[in-house]
Amino acid sequence: MDELTITPGSACQGCGAALAARLAFKALGPNTIRHGVPCCPDSATMTPRGGGGVFEGGGAALTGTWRALKAKGITDVQVVGFFGDGGTYDIGLQGISAAAERNENIWVITKDNEAYMNTGNQRSSSTPLYAMTSTTPVGSVIKGKQTGKKNIPMIFAAHHVPFVATASVGYPEDLIAKIEYGKTLTGFKMLIIQSPCPVGWRYDPAKTIEVARSAVQTGIWPLYEITDGEKFKLTYKPRELKPVTEYYKPQARFRHVTDEQLAGIQEDTTKNWEKLLKSDELGQLLI
Amino acid sequence: MTGNKAAATAVKLARVEVLSAFPVTPQTTITQYLSEFAANGEIKGEFVNAEGELSTQVIVQAASRAGARTFVCTSGPGQLYMHHPMHSTSSSRLPVVMATVHRGNKSMQPDHTDLMSQTWTGWIQLYCENNQEILDTHLMAYKIAEDKRVRLPVAIGYDGYVLSYTAEPVEVPSQKSVDDWLPPYEYQSILPKDYDPATGGRGFGGGGRDPQQGWITHHEALLNALPVIKEINEDFGKVFGRKYGNGLTETYKTEGAEAVMVAMGSLAGTARAAIDNLQADGKPIGLIKLKCYQPFAVEDFKEYGKKFKAIGMIDRNVCLGHGGAGYRLIRNSLYDMDERPKVLQFHAGLAGKEVRVGDFERVGEKILKAAKGDKVSQVEWV
Ligand SMILES: Cc1ncc(C[n+]2csc(CCOP(=O)(O)OP(=O)(O)O)c2C)c(N)n1
Ligand code: SF4
Ligand SMILES: [Mg+2]
Numbered sequence: 001m002d003e004l005t006i007t008p009g010s011a012c013q014g015c016g017a018a019l020a021a022r023l024a025f026k027a028l029g030p031n032t033i034r035h036g037v038p039c040c041p042d043s044a045t046m047t048p049r050g051g052g053g054v055f056e057g058g059g060a061a062l063t064g065t066w067r068a069l070k071a072k073g074i075t076d077v078q079v080v081g082f083f084g085d086g087g088t089y090d091i092g093l094q095g096i097s098a099a100a101e102r103n104e105n106i107w108v109i110t111k112d113n114e115a116y117m118n119t120g121n122q123r124s125s126s127t128p129l130y131a132m133t134s135t136t137p138v139g140s141v142i143k144g145k146q147t148g149k150k151n152i153p154m155i156f157a158a159h160h161v162p163f164v165a166t167a168s169v170g171y172p173e174d175l176i177a178k179i180e181y182g183k184t185l186t187g188f189k190m191l192i193i194q195s196p197c198p199v200g201w202r203y204d205p206a207k208t209i210e211v212a213r214s215a216v217q218t219g220i221w222p223l224y225e226i227t228d229g230e231k232f233k234l235t236y237k238p239r240e241l242k243p244v245t246e247y248y249k250p251q252a253r254f255r256h257v258t259d260e261q262l263a264g265i266q267e268d269t270t271k272n273w274e275k276l277l278k279s280d281e282l283g284q285l286l287i
Numbered sequence: 288m289t290g291n292k293a294a295a296t297a298v299k300l301a302r303v304e305v306l307s308a309f310p311v312t313p314q315t316t317i318t319q320y321l322s323e324f325a326a327n328g329e330i331k332g333e334f335v336n337a338e339g340e341l342s343t344q345v346i347v348q349a350a351s352r353a354g355a356r357t358f359v360c361t362s363g364p365g366q367l368y369m370h371h372p373m374h375s376t377s378s379s380r381l382p383v384v385m386a387t388v389h390r391g392n393k394s395m396q397p398d399h400t401d402l403m404s405q406t407w408t409g410w411i412q413l414y415c416e417n418n419q420e421i422l423d424t425h426l427m428a429y430k431i432a433e434d435k436r437v438r439l440p441v442a443i444g445y446d447g448y449v450l451s452y453t454a455e456p457v458e459v460p461s462q463k464s465v466d467d468w469l470p471p472y473e474y475q476s477i478l479p480k481d482y483d484p485a486t487g488g489r490g491f492g493g494g495g496r497d498p499q500q501g502w503i504t505h506h507e508a509l510l511n512a513l514p515v516i517k518e519i520n521e522d523f524g525k526v527f528g529r530k531y532g533n534g535l536t537e538t539y540k541t542e543g544a545e546a547v548m549v550a551m552g553s554l555a556g557t558a559r560a561a562i563d564n565l566q567a568d569g570k571p572i573g574l575i576k577l578k579c580y581q582p583f584a585v586e587d588f589k590e591y592g593k594k595f596k597a598i599g600m601i602d603r604n605v606c607l608g609h610g611g612a613g614y615r616l617i618r619n620s621l622y623d624m625d626e627r628p629k630v631l632q633f634h635a636g637l638a639g640k641e642v643r644v645g646d647f648e649r650v651g652e653k654i655l656k657a658a659k660g661d662k663v664s665q666v667e668w669v
Contacts, residue, residue: 035349050349054372060342064305064349067333071304071355095345098338 396639
């Protein structure tokens, strides 16, 4: 597997998104066209660019490239969108949903850093409950984001597309295996990669992998894959989840979160995990 | 054949490879005709029924970049909705062809506001008077857009209802004659191993030290398109036996005329009838049809400025707080002349307001008065 990213990039130290790009494009291989939309400068790649994308147009740009290749009889190229959570969860959601519904033969890979980092850490619909961002500040009355994180993988599972999976930069083998499996499938494929951002999440840049791993080990960011909107598999199953406080405490974006609020988060996380475990046992997604 | 069928037929003849559209009145039947062509195997290309106009523009943009000949079509609200990516299509110098079936945004009825409000995106804009011209202009548009000296997207405007849903006789050229005249689209591929970073959108023409270079190059590309449009119109005429003036503007019965009215789109048809009647009464006025609105044929109007004592521009638009789009461009073209003709402004047919031949006869009389040196009002809403 060759490195396809150009280093050094212009990302910050300890950037999870830059690592996500490096891993993803390594696994995708050189026969790839990369589409981007405005976002943080994660890592540039040597693969061809779809280019010129408007922030809201990710799904449509991938569609156009794929259909042109198809019209020309070229079907062995991975047409890949590498977008931020803003581009996938928010402004680009409509077009990506439409591409999923049409089952375009494309990848939507999202480096999920849970806010609009490129423009200075504003909240997105991927920002988790209570997190402090520049548009959900900790004030004397309102402290942090008051609504939870949008469950994008499940929304796309409900589109009954061939492949939807979560991944983490803390688990590179899992991430790469998911891309390699996805490459064998024709149709719409989505991979959401949790990509910690030391700048926005406010932790020591040396700890990116630790933070990423703890999201998975606490059940905050479970790793799973869903094929055809039905078949469900947890790809990382600890015997026991670690307490969510292990994930929350090192990040200053959660510094104001009270013990009572943490208890609520723990309860929701455990409930969600149990549901996923049940789905995993059945091999069938329970909603 | 209706205007929308003429557009769809041209798209089929051009062997378009990727099409995308979203229904909006009065464009909708183009999409339906194209769907039928696709269902019957008459079109081999990929037809993406997208979820909105913004996506249609992005789809054809990406497909064009990947080397496919593309088509997109819309009207009024859809045109306004796809504004943002229209900039990157033209900035990336992608030869997308688009039909805009005019629908104003203060009513369902046509005026030219939808397409004219895209002027700053830097597409070539060609306007059509009748259904034959719609078919022919689409074929020419591909040749213009894909010409290596141009490489810009082309928008073809025609009035909703009046043309889109009205049947007129249209001569359809044979597939073979179109194939012979319009070679397949070739583009610098973005495929792996053939990567050209020059195709990367926003940066087009940029680089270097001048941040304005992208704008300069884009502007020059439009100006450089003027002679190519003329050349392709001429060539089309030779092969298919029909041409549209010099490709930019057309004169009608201007021999011996002292004054002219200028009209665009289907209003040019109404204006022709008015000119016939006025000349039958011995009134020395002719017509100039403005076909290519962007880039603007400044040199043509300099010539007209020398020949005629008064020019009356009929705009089916108003740039709010500024005035008519055509009027301002014509006056601007004439400013450097030592002796300038009078230039009058008429706004007509906005929001689909009905325009009769008699209305334009009155317009003609007024322009002639100005030519004689009589004092008349500068601006009139017909
Ligand atoms: C239409 C449009 N609106 C707003 C912006 C400004 N903008 C650029 S990137 C960005 C945020 C990107 O956030 P995300 O997608 O999460 O990527 P990240 O920067 O976090 O990697 C915004 C708001 C834009 N470029 N285009
Ligand atoms: S702000 Fe965060 S996501 Fe953006 S480059 Fe820096 S570390 Fe990476
Ligand atoms: Mg983000």
